[in-house]
Amino acid sequence: MEVGPQTRKLLLQKKVKLGSLICKTEDYVVANRCFRCSRFNHRFRDCRVEETCPLCAGRHKLRECTSSPTEFKCINCLTYNKYNQNKNICTNHSSLDKNCPSLQAILEKQGKSRITETADFRNTNTIHCNRSNKMRTQIKCIQVNLQHSTITTDNLMKIIEEYSTDILCIQEPYTIQTKMAGISKKYKIFASGEGRIQAAIVLTNNQVDNILIKQLSDEDTVVL
Ligand SMILES: [Zn+2]
Ligand SMILES: [Zn+2]
Ligand SMILES: [Zn+2]
Numbered sequence: 001m002e003v004g005p006q007t008r009k010l011l012l013q014k015k016v017k018l019g020s021l022i023c024k025t026e027d028y029v030v031a032n033r034c035f036r037c038s039r040f041n042h043r044f045r046d047c048r049v050e051e052t053c054p055l056c057a058g059r060h061k062l063r064e065c066t067s068s069p070t071e072f073k074c075i076n077c078l079t080y081n082k083y084n085q086n087k088n089i090c091t092n093h094s095s096l097d098k099n100c101p102s103l104q105a106i107l108e109k110q111g112k113s114r115i116t117e118t119a120d121f122r123n124t125n126t127i128h129c130n131r132s133n134k135m136r137t138q139i140k141c142i143q144v145n146l147q148h149s150t151i152t153t154d155n156l157m158k159i160i161e162e163y164s165t166d167i168l169c170i171q172e173p174y175t176i177q178t179k180m181a182g183i184s185k186k187y188k189i190f191a192s193g194e195g196r197i198q199a200a201i202v203l204t205n206n207q208v209d210n211i212l213i214k215q216l217s218d219e220d221t222v223v224l
Helices: 005-015 075-083 101-119 150-163
Strands: 015-018 021-027 125-131 141-145 168-169 187-191 199-203
Touching: 005 021, 075 101, 141 150
Parallel strands: 141 168
Antiparallel strands: 015 021, 021 125, 168 199, 187 199
């Protein structure tokens, strides 16, 4: 939600009631991260360095990654250590990890500069709403039409790592011949039928119980 500086101040002081939920608000600051190399402060189209896996910092695409979480390496924290040899920050995490020290440093810097701008009423701020109850009682689901595109599929793989989703409902997935492609092997794919697949469900959280109802599923519909 984007609001003016005065509303921002009020929202930060109080709680907000949304339906039956009492929410607290906080500034929403996002880092500008490249989809291709996971480094900060440039976009995909301006990327001049080699493609880097956001999970293990290897020279491959995310969907080709076979690393387990204990092998994850963050390219931004590796680079930080390289140039700051007296420091030794932890690098054993994915570069999409919300607790990444490099990401936190960037967000902190941005957050501070925005608040300074607000003080002289030149800017608006974006506020986002967190559920005050931290317990996980909901399932995060993304529904998306990929239009059979490999780039969109790659971007989706990065987004689900970042937002810790549970279920993806996909229309027009990227396919090679009649098989779904581009989805990381760690996730469970449900698709049905013999022809070109037009719909699929992907479970990105293996704790979600599931059973495919084959009698109701085909190329265009998947029922779990
Ligand atoms: Zn880049
Ligand atoms: Zn990798
Ligand atoms: Zn990191």
